[in-house]
Amino acid sequence: MTNNAAPLLQMQNIKKDFFGNQVLADINFTLGAGQVLGLCGENGAGKSTLMKILFGMDVIRETGGYGGDVLINGEKVRFSTPFDALKAGIGMVHQEFSLIPGFTATENILLNREPQKKSIISEVFGDRLNTLDYKEMDRRSGAAIDKMGVKIDANMTISSMPVGHKQFTEIARELSKDQLKLLILDEPTAVLTEKEAEALLESIRGMAAQGISVIFITHRLQEILAVCDKVVVMRDGHVVRDVPTGETSVEDITRWMVGRDVRQTAASTQARPQSGASDGRTIMSIKNLWVDMPGETVRNVTLDIKEGEILGIGGLAGQGKLGIPNGVMGLYEAGGTVEFDGGEIPLNNPRKCLDSSLAFVSEDRREVGLLLDESLEWNVAFPAMQIQDKFLKKLLGGLIKWRDEKGIHRVTQKYIDELQIKCTSSKQKAKELSGGNQQKVCLAKAFALEPKFLFVSEPTRGIDVGAKALVLESLRQFNRDSGVTVVMISSELEELRQTCDRVAIVSGGRVAGILPASASSEEFGLLMVSQVI
Amino acid sequence: MNQNNNIPLSKRAVELARNNAVPIMFIIICAIFIPMAGFTPSYLINEIITRMGRNLFLVLCLLFPIMAGMGMNFAMTLGAMGAELAIILVADWQIWGIPGVVLAMILSIPFSAILGLVCGTILNMAKGREMITGYILNFFMGNGIYQMIVLYIMGSIIPIAHASIMLPRGYGIRNTVSLLNMRQCLDDLLAIRIQGVKIPVFTFILVGLFCLFIVWFRRTKLGQDMRAVGQDMEVARAAGIKVDRTRLISIMMSTVFAGIGMVIYLQNMGNLPTYTGHAQIGMFCIAALLIGGASVDKASIGNAFLGVILFHLMFIVAPNAGGFITGDSMVGEYFRVFLSYGIITVALIMYEAKKRMNKSKAGQELAQAQKEEGAR
Numbered sequence: 001m002t003n004n005a006a007p008l009l010q011m012q013n014i015k016k017d018f019f020g021n022q023v024l025a026d027i028n029f030t031l032g033a034g035q036v037l038g039l040c041g042e043n044g045a046g047k048s049t050l051m052k053i054l055f056g057m058d059v060i061r062e063t064g065g066y067g068g069d070v071l072i073n074g075e076k077v078r079f080s081t082p083f084d085a086l087k088a089g090i091g092m093v094h095q096e097f098s099l100i101p102g103f104t105a106t107e108n109i110l111l112n113r114e115p116q117k118k119s120i121i122s123e124v125f126g127d128r129l130n131t132l133d134y135k136e137m138d139r140r141s142g143a144a145i146d147k148m149g150v151k152i153d154a155n156m157t158i159s160s161m162p163v164g165h166k167q168f169t170e171i172a173r174e175l176s177k178d179q180l181k182l183l184i185l186d187e188p189t190a191v192l193t194e195k196e197a198e199a200l201l202e203s204i205r206g207m208a209a210q211g212i213s214v215i216f217i218t219h220r221l222q223e224i225l226a227v228c229d230k231v232v233v234m235r236d237g238h239v240v241r242d243v244p245t246g247e248t249s250v251e252d253i254t255r256w257m258v259g260r261d262v263r264q265t266a267a268s269t270q271a272r273p274q275s276g277a278s279d280g281r282t283i284m285s286i287k288n289l290w291v292d293m294p295g296e297t298v299r300n301v302t303l304d305i306k307e308g309e310i311l312g313i314g315g316l317a318g319q320g321k322l323g324i325p326n327g328v329m330g331l332y333e334a335g336g337t338v339e340f341d342g343g344e345i346p347l348n349n350p351r352k353c354l355d356s357s358l359a360f361v362s363e364d365r366r367e368v369g370l371l372l373d374e375s376l377e378w379n380v381a382f383p384a385m386q387i388q389d390k391f392l393k394k395l396l397g398g399l400i401k402w403r404d405e406k407g408i409h410r411v412t413q414k415y416i417d418e419l420q421i422k423c424t425s426s427k428q429k430a431k432e433l434s435g436g437n438q439q440k441v442c443l444a445k446a447f448a449l450e451p452k453f454l455f456v457s458e459p460t461r462g463i464d465v466g467a468k469a470l471v472l473e474s475l476r477q478f479n480r481d482s483g484v485t486v487v488m489i490s491s492e493l494e495e496l497r498q499t500c501d502r503v504a505i506v507s508g509g510r511v512a513g514i515l516p517a518s519a520s521s522e523e524f525g526l527l528m529v530s531q532v533i
Numbered sequence: 534m535n536q537n538n539n540i541p542l543s544k545r546a547v548e549l550a551r552n553n554a555v556p557i558m559f560i561i562i563c564a565i566f567i568p569m570a571g572f573t574p575s576y577l578i579n580e581i582i583t584r585m586g587r588n589l590f591l592v593l594c595l596l597f598p599i600m601a602g603m604g605m606n607f608a609m610t611l612g613a614m615g616a617e618l619a620i621i622l623v624a625d626w627q628i629w630g631i632p633g634v635v636l637a638m639i640l641s642i643p644f645s646a647i648l649g650l651v652c653g654t655i656l657n658m659a660k661g662r663e664m665i666t667g668y669i670l671n672f673f674m675g676n677g678i679y680q681m682i683v684l685y686i687m688g689s690i691i692p693i694a695h696a697s698i699m700l701p702r703g704y705g706i707r708n709t710v711s712l713l714n715m716r717q718c719l720d721d722l723l724a725i726r727i728q729g730v731k732i733p734v735f736t737f738i739l740v741g742l743f744c745l746f747i748v749w750f751r752r753t754k755l756g757q758d759m760r761a762v763g764q765d766m767e768v769a770r771a772a773g774i775k776v777d778r779t780r781l782i783s784i785m786m787s788t789v790f791a792g793i794g795m796v797i798y799l800q801n802m803g804n805l806p807t808y809t810g811h812a813q814i815g816m817f818c819i820a821a822l823l824i825g826g827a828s829v830d831k832a833s834i835g836n837a838f839l840g841v842i843l844f845h846l847m848f849i850v851a852p853n854a855g856g857f858i859t860g861d862s863m864v865g866e867y868f869r870v871f872l873s874y875g876i877i878t879v880a881l882i883m884y885e886a887k888k889r890m891n892k893s894k895a896g897q898e899l900a901q902a903q904k905e906e907g908a909r
Contacts, residue, residue, distance in 0.1 A: 083773060098771050100764045111761060112772040116754055128755040290899040300903045335900045 006074025007032045008213050009054075009182060015067035016049055016060070023049050024237045027068070033181070036204060036214045038224035038245070041234030041257055041464070047217055048434075050234075051184055055092050056085040072181075089181035091174030093188055097166050101159040106141040108158060109173045115140065144176035147210070148203040163295065164196035171200075175207070183207065184215045189223060193316055201227045219464060221250045233257055254465050283307040283485050284453060289336035291320075291327030298323035299509035301336075305453075305487060310479050312500030312517070313489045316528055320509035321489050322363055325455035329353050329360045331368070340453065354387045359451035361442045363458035363489070365435075369442040372431035376423060379430050379441050380415060381408040384448045415444035419474055436467035443471065447478060454478070457489045472499050493524055554887065555880050556826045559843045563850065570853035577849065579730045584845040585838075586720055586736040587801040590794035592818045592837045593743055594787045598663070599832045600756070601783035602763025605819045608652045608667035608784070612791025613811035614679045615644030619792070620799055621683070621706055621807070625693050629714035631722070634800050641792035648674065649788030653781035660766070664829075671815060683807060706807050716803030736797060743790070744834050759783050763830070820844055820873055823880035847872060 007030040014027035024046045031037050041047050052059060053066050056079025060066055069076050072088055079085040082092075099108050107114075114137055116130035141154050145168075152165045152172075161169070167188055174183055185204070189197040197220075204214055204227050216228060224231055225245055233241040233256040241248075241256045284305040291298035298320040305311050315321040327334035330350040338345045346352050353360075362368035371379050384390040385403070391411070393402040412426040419440040423433060430441060439459060446454055456475060460468040476499060479486045490496050496503045497517045504514045505527035512527040550557060567577070591609070598606040619640035623633050652670055659666040687693050688704030698710045720733035750756045761769040762779045770776045795814065799805055822832055825840020851872055855865030 082771075098768045100761050100768050102764045103761065107757070112758070112769075112774050114754060114757060122753075128753070128758070130754050131749070131752045132754060132757055134752075288903060290903050292899055297899065299899065335903075 006071070008035075008073060010071035010074075011050075011054075011068070012071065013068035014050065014053060014070070016046075016053060018063055022237060024053075024066075027234075027239055029232050029239060029242050031182070031213050031215070033213055034208050034211045035230065036208050036216060036228045038228035038231045039215055039217045039234070040219070040221065040224060040231065040253060045234040045257075045464075046237040047234055048186070051092070051186065051215070051217070054079075054085070055090060055184065056080060056082050086177070087179070089177075089179040090184065091177060091180050091182070092184040093167075093170045093174060093186065095186050097170060099158045099166060099169060102157060104155050104157050105145075105152060105161070105165075105169045105172070106137050106154045108169055109141040109144055109154075109176050110137050111173070113177070140176055141172065144172040147175045147206070148172055149206045150199050150203055164192045167192060167196075167200070171203070175212075180212060182213045182215065184217070186217045187219065188216075189218055189220060197223065221253050224253070225250065257465060280307040280309065283341055285339045286324075286328065287337045287339075289324070289327060289334060289338065291323040291332050291334040293320075293323040293326050293332040296320050296323040296326070297509045298327055298334075298506075301506075301509075301511050303504060303511055305485060307485055308479075308483050309502065310476070310486045310488060310500045312496035312503035313487060313506060314491070314493050314496045314503055314524070314528070315506035315512075316491075319507050319528075321491075321506040322457055323509070324506070325360055325457050325487065325489055326362075329358065329455065331360075331362075351387075354383070354449075357449075357452040358455070359383075359446040359449045359453070360455040361446045361457060361459060363461060365438050365442050369445075370430045370438060373429060375427045375429060376416070376421070376433075376441055377408045377412045377426050380412045380444045380448050383445055384450075388449065390448075411448055412444070415440075415447065419444055420470060436463035436471075439463050439467070439471060440474075443474060450482070451484060453485045453487075455487050455489070458491065459488065460490065460492065460495060468495070475499065493521065493528075497521075497524075551887065551890065553826050555824060555883050556839060556843065558879075558883075559824050559847060559876075563843060563846045566847065566850040566854040569857040570850035571857070572850065572853070575729050577846070580849050581842060581845060582730060582732055583720075583801070584848075585841055586733040586740070587798050588818065588821065588841050588845070589740045589837065590743060590797050591791060591814060592821050592841055593740070593747065593834065594790040594794055595818060595822050596747060596832055596834070596837070597759070597783045597787040597790075599827070599830065600751075600763055601759040601780050602766070602830065603656060603663040603780060603783065604829045605664055605822070606667060606784065606787050607664055607815050607819065608656070608671050608674075609787055609791040609818065610671040610811050610815040611648035611652055611674055612641075612645040612788040613795040613798075613814045614674060615646075615648055615788070616641040616792040616795035616799065617805060617807070617810055618644050618679075618682065620712065620796060620805055621687065621698065621710060622691075624698060624710050624712060624805075625695050627695070630718050633715045634719055634796060637796045638793050641796060642789055645788045645792035646785055649785035650781070652788065653784035656784060657777045657780055675811060679811075680808065708807055710805040710807055712799060712803050712805055715800050717801055719797060719800050736801075739797065747834060755779070755782065816877070817844070817873065820876045820880075823884075824876055828884045829881075844873075844876070 009031040011027050011029050014024055015022075016024040027050060029037075039047055039050075054070060058081065061080060071077070077088060079088070085092075100111065103111070115133040116127070117133045118130055122129040122131075138154065145152055145154060148168060148171055150168050152161075152168050156165075158166060158169065171183075171185070171188070174180060188200060192200060201223060204216065207214060208229075216224065218224060225248075228245050230242065230244050231248060231253060232239055233253055235257060282304045286301060286303045286305075289298060289301040289303075296319075301324060303324075313321045313324060323332065326332045327347070328338055328345070330348050330353055334347045336347070338347065340356055340358065343356070345356060345358070366372065371382065374382075381391050385392060389401075391404045391407045393404050394400075395402060409426060415421070416423065416426060421433070421437050421440045421444070423437065430438060433441065443456075443459070446456075459471050459475065463471070472495060475486060475488065478484055488496065488500060493503075500517050502514055502516055503524065505512045505524060507528055515523055515527070594609055594612065595606055598604065616637065619637045622640060623637045628636055652667065655670060656663045656666055684705045687706050688699050693699050693704075693706070698707055699705065700707055717733075719739070720731075720736050722735035723738075724734055725732050751760075758769070758774050758779050761772070761774060762776050766776050769779075795811070798814075799810070821840040821844035822837055823840065824844045825836035825838070827833070827836040827840065848869060851869040852862065852865035855868030856862040859865070
C-alpha cells in the first residue's frame, strides 16, 4: 500500500551457477499484487532453482549464492533462510507434503504459530508453557479454509485424509499467515483428481481477488490458461517468453518450452499400426487379483496380456490403476493368481518376479526407483548385477566376483546417449538430476535388465513435454526392437492412446473395460467414471 | 467410526482383544497365579496400594520422552541416581522426616537436571537409536560416574560427617544407608485405614497432581511442540520448532521428575541400597508401562495405572505361585526375575506383531469381500 508504483515482486538479472555450470542467466520479470503468474518450462529449465532463490533456501547459500536482485515492493531483499522469506510475506507449498500425520488439519495449519493464553506458570517459566487457545485455533484455521473456498474437515487427522485434502491443508497453512503477500505453488495439481484440481484453480482465483499474488508452477498448461494473468516460459535457464495469458495458447507455450514443434512427433506416432499382437499368445494372465495399496486398492481384477503388445492401464487417480503393477511385483500385499509364460508367479515376493524376467519402473522414482546418493552407473547396473549376475567378472571359478567397471560404464553411456539423459557424466549422482532425467535413468535401469515383460508406472508424471515424447518413444522402440511386452500405467489418457495397442480402464479398483486405442475419448470417459467409489 | 457400527459385536470384541493383547495376557497370568499363591485379598490389596504409591510417579515420568518420539527412556535411571546422591547428603546432614524428604527432592533437581542435560545432548546425537543409547548410557553413568562419586569422592572430597553411612576405610558410602527416620513419612501423612488397608493419601495426592500436570502440559505450547517433534522431526523443524531443544527439554523433564519420584520411592522403602537402588528402576518402570498397554510411541496415564497394578500384582504372586508349582521357593524367585525381563521382550514383540497384523488385515478384508462376491 505504501508504494503503489513498484510492483510486488521484481526479479532483476538473476543469475545462478552450480560450480561453474550456469543454470540461470538474466532472469527478469515482475509480478503485481493480486496477479497470478504461470511459470512453466521443461524439467531442468531452472524453475525450481529460481523459486529456491526467491524462497531463500539453504542450498542456494551453500552453493555460493546468486547474482542479480530480488525486489519486493521496490525494496531489495536477500533472504538467507526460508524464515526470512516467510517474514517478508512469501509462502511456498512444496511438491512433497510437509505435514504432521497424527495432527488434525487445524493443528497443522497453525503449526508453531498456535494462538496462546498466558498463565502464571508461563510468566515464571517462559512462553513455551503458555496453554494453547483451542477456540482461537479453530477460528483461525476455519478462516484460512474459508479463504481457500474449499471444504475440508478441520478436525480430521492428516493420516486419514485423501491426498487432495492434504494439499489443501498445506495451502491453508500458508493462507493463515496474515502477512502473506505472495504464494508459490509448486505443481500443486500433480497429485489431485480432476475435480480437486478444479477446486484448487477456483481457490487460486479467490486468493488473487483478495490481493494475494500467486506463482503457479505446473506442467498442465490448460490450468495456466484457465487461471493465470500472465505466463513466464523458461528454457535452459533463460526466460524465453513473458506474455499475458490472453495472447497465447497451449500450442504456443509448448513450442516456446521445447524450442521445437512437439505436435509433429505426436502426430507421427498417432499413426501407429495396429500390430499383429492382438492375436498373439497370452503371456501374462492375472486372475482375481486384490491388492492392498493405500489409496489405490485393487479388487478382483482379471486381465490377460498378450505377448509383444503394449497394454495401457488408465483411470482416474485413486481408482486402483497403480495397485495392479505394485501388487503383481510384490511391493504391496496382494492375493489372487498371476500366471506368466506358463508358470505361476508367487505374489508378495519381488525377487521371484524379477527372477522370472519381469521388470518394473515404479511411479515413485525417488523412494523405489533410484539410489539417489549413488552414481548413474550404479543406478543403471545395480539391479542387473544383483539379479542376473551381469557386469560381474568371476575369479577362482566364481568364488570371488568383481564388478566389471568397464562394462558398467559402457552400458550406462549407451543409455545416456539413447535416452538423451542430461548429466555431467555417468559418474554424476542420481539426486543431482532433474525429474525428467531421473525418470529416464529409471527406464535405463529397467532396460538394462533386458526383461521379457515390463511394467511402467506413470512414466511421464511430473516431467515436461519434450522429455515425455522421448520417454514414450523409447518405450515404443524397446517394445518394437526387443519384442518386450509392456504394460504402461498412466493418468493421461491421450498418452496411452498414442502409445498403446489396447487400453484397459480401471474404475473403483476393477477393470471397467478394455478398448482399442482407436476408440473415441467419450467411450473411455464413460468407462472411467463407471464404477468410481 | 461409523463403519465400526456395522461390524458385528463378536468381531469388535476380537478387535478389542487384539489391540489390548498385552494387558489381557497379564490379566490372565495374574488370574491363574493369584489362587495358586494363596494370599488373602486384603494382603494383596494392601501390597498393591503400597506399590502404587511407591512406583506410579516414576512410571509417569516416562510419558514425556514418548510424547517427544524418543521411545522408552531407559536413562530415567539417571534421575534416580540424582535422587540417591541428594538423599545420601540429606541423610548425612541428619535432616529427617518431611523436611528431609522435601530437601532431598529439591536437592535432587540440580543433580538430575545436569545428568538429564548430558543424556539429552547425547540422545540428540543418536536420533532414532534413543532407547539403546539410553540403556548403555545408564550403565556408564551408573557403574562409572555414580560409583566413582559415591565410592571415592564422597568422604574424601565431599565431606561426610557421619561414620554410620561411611565405609570403615574412611571414605565411600556403605552398601546400605538407613533412612529409618524418614521412612514412609509422606505415606503416613493424612493416611487412612479402611479394613486394615492403609491408603497413603498424601502420596496419592502428589501422583494426582502430577497427572493433572501431564494433562495440562499436553495443552501447552511446549507439549504441542513435543508431539509435533515426536511425529515428524523434519516437518517440525521446517515449521521453525527447535527440535533438538525440545527433545532435550523432554528428557530433562523426565529425568528431573524421575528424581522426585525416586525420593518418594526411597522414603517408602526406608533404606537406600547405595549401589543397586537405581539399577532396576528403569527396567521395572518400563515393564510396567508396557504391560499397561503402552507402546514405544504411544502411552497414556491410564496405561501407567493399569501397568503398575498388573506388573506388581504379578510380582507379588509369582514367587509363591512358582513355589506352589515346583515346591521350591528358589524357583519362584527365579520365576519372578524371568518374568520381569520376559515381559519387556514379549511386550515389544507383541507390539511389533500387532503392527504387522494391522497391515495384513486390510488385505484379508479385501480377499474376503472378493470371495463373497464370487459366491454370489
